[in-house]
Each structure stands twice: as C-alpha cells, then as structure tokens.
Amino acid sequence: MTVVARTVAQLRSAVADLQGSVGLVPTMGALHEGHGRLVSLAAEENSSVVVSIFVNPLQFTDLGDCDDFRHYPRDLDKDVAFLEKLGVDVVFAPTDEAMYPDGLPQVWVRAGEMGERLEGASRPGHFDGVTTVVAKLFQLIQPDRAYFGEKDAQQLAIIQRMVMDLDFPLQIRPVPIIRGADGLAESSRNQHLTPEAREQALVLPRTLAALRDRAAAGDPLDVEGAREALRSAEGVELDHLEVVDAATLLPVSEVGAGALAVAAIHVGGTRLIDNVRLLPPRA
Numbered sequence: 001m002t003v004v005a006r007t008v009a010q011l012r013s014a015v016a017d018l019q020g021s022v023g024l025v026p027t028m029g030a031l032h033e034g035h036g037r038l039v040s041l042a043a044e045e046n047s048s049v050v051v052s053i054f055v056n057p058l059q060f061t062d063l064g065d066c067d068d069f070r071h072y073p074r075d076l077d078k079d080v081a082f083l084e085k086l087g088v089d090v091v092f093a094p095t096d097e098a099m100y101p102d103g104l105p106q107v108w109v110r111a112g113e114m115g116e117r118l119e120g121a122s123r124p125g126h127f128d129g130v131t132t133v134v135a136k137l138f139q140l141i142q143p144d145r146a147y148f149g150e151k152d153a154q155q156l157a158i159i160q161r162m163v164m165d166l167d168f169p170l171q172i173r174p175v176p177i178i179r180g181a182d183g184l185a186e187s188s189r190n191q192h193l194t195p196e197a198r199e200q201a202l203v204l205p206r207t208l209a210a211l212r213d214r215a216a217a218g219d220p221l222d223v224e225g226a227r228e229a230l231r232s233a234e235g236v237e238l239d240h241l242e243v244v245d246a247a248t249l250l251p252v253s254e255v256g257a258g259a260l261a262v263a264a265i266h267v268g269g270t271r272l273i274d275n276v277r278l279l280p281p282r283a
Contacts, residue, residue, distance in 0.1 A: 005092045006094060014089075018089060024141050028188065030072070030075065039088060045145060049087070053076065059126045060072075108131075111127035115127030115131070122264065145170060148174060149174075150275070157246060185272075197268035203265075208226075240263060255280050
C-alpha cells in the first residue's frame with residue numbers, strides 16, 4: 001500500500017521503514033506516461049520508490065505570484081491513484097508551508113552560470129528554485145538513485161553538476177524522452193493545449209528531428225533555418241533554439257556524442273521544451 005506523507009515528519013517516518021535501496025522520482029504532479037517510465041525504471045533498479053509531488057513556487061516567476069504557478073495542473077488524488085498502480089511505496093506531497101515553514105528560504109542552492117543560459121535567460125531564478133528544492137528532497141529522503149527525464153535537458157545537466165559539486169552520495173539516472181503517438185514530448189503542460197494548439201506544437205519535434213537527420217546524414221545543420229521554421233509556424237512563438245554540449249550547456253559548433261539541439265516555444269500561451277541528440281554519420 002502506498003503511504004502518502006503530507007509533512008516532513010510523516011515523510012521521515014515512512015522513509016525510515018523502507019528496506020534496501022531507495023529510488024526517488026521528483027515531480028510537480030499532473031503525472032503522465034513520461035513520469036510512469038521514470039517510476040518504472042526506479043522500481044526496476046531499487047527495492048523501494050519514493051515520488052515527490054510538489055509545485056515548487058521558488059522556480060516560478062515572482063516566486064509563485066504568477067498565473068503560471070496558480071494555473072499549474074494539480075490533481076493529487078488522480079496522481080496518487082496513478083502511482084499506486086505502479087507500486088510506489090511513498091508519495092511525498094507537502095504543502096508550501098510544510099516545505100518552507102518559515103516562508104521563503106534564506107539560504108538557496110544557486111545554479112550559477114549554467115542556470116542563466118537557455119531556459120534560465122527567459123526564466124531568471126528558475127533553476128535556483130529547482131536546485132534548492134531538489135537539494136532539500138535529497139537531504140530529506142537520502143535516496144540511492146534519483147530519476148530525471150531527458151526532456152528537461154538543462155535541468156538534468158544542472159542537477160548532475162550539483163550532485164558532483166556538492167558531493168551528494170547518490171546516482172542521477174537520466175531517462176529518455178517519452179513521446180505521444182504524434183511525436184510531441186510528454187509534458188504536464190500539454191494538458192493546457194487545445195487540439196488545434198497541439199497540432200501547431202508538432203512543428204517543434206519535427207524541426208528538431210530534421211536537425212537530427214541532417215546531422216546523421218553529414219549535412220550542414222542550418223540552425224538558423226530551423227529557427228526560421230519555428231518563427232514562421234502558425235500559432236508559434238520561438239523562445240530559443242541552440243546547439244549545446246549536454247553536460248556544460250555551452251554552445252558547440254560540431255555534432256557528436258554530447259551535442260544537443262535544445263528549443264523552447266510558446267503555443268497558445270503554453271511554454272513547451274524539447275531536445276534531440278545530434279550524432280554524426282555512422283562510420
């Protein structure tokens with residue numbers, strides 16, 4: 001039976017009863033099949049699985065005083081039912097007050113320059129909020145492994161660096177992107193898309209796939225042409241499209257094992273991100 005902890009004290013009690021290795025899947029809820037893959041892999045590789053569900057105000061504009069935070073999809077009962085079917089041992093679903101009992105924290109974990117690029121340039125402070133809450137979850141749960149989706153490539157790179165720089169004693173497990181039948185990357189924000197907006201959003205995975213195919217064929221990438229394809233698409237506003245190193249997030253000019261094309265767009269008022277790995281032709 002899945003234990004639902006709403007306070008830190010309840011979480012610590014539940015975690016103390018777990019046996020063997022512990023896998024953690026941090027989420028903001030509104031769970032979908034992408035989260036399901038994270039949980040399933042955690043269950044394969046660990047004796048116990050903990051999933052956190054917390055819409056963290058620190059990583060939103062104005063520390064949560066914004067429509068994006070207020071309208072973020074929340075359905076705890078549905079999420080818990082989803083996780084119970086997957087055999088999750090503990091769900092940690094705290095309130096803001098349980099996570100930050102004295103209000104906003106005075107001490108934060110800063111993401112540094114890695115958090116100021118790409119998504120961070122458009123959402124200042126976002127990754128400081130991510131690193132702060134994830135560090136807190138690592139401290140509270142002390143998992144052996146934590147699972148993060150590769151769709152959020154920048155978040156993954158920053159968390160990996162945080163674990164290395166701050167010597168957290170756990171392994172970060174990246175999990176490949178899960179896509180719908182139409183190719184759109186699974187995201188909680190997809191719930192906000194109308195059928196028309198979802199169709200318009202498909203230009204994102206298609207444009208990135210075209211870059212991947214050009215790299216595989218040994219053709220010039222034409223990144224600017226890809227940007228123009230997104231800019232000119234109906235209903236789409238381009239935020240960014242860059243080719244970067246997956247570990248450092250610094251721009252790269254050559255394709256290879258660490259090269260990623262990362263992009264963000266707005267469709268119908270919803271922000272969507274995606275990425276593909278760019279590999280050279282096989283020898």
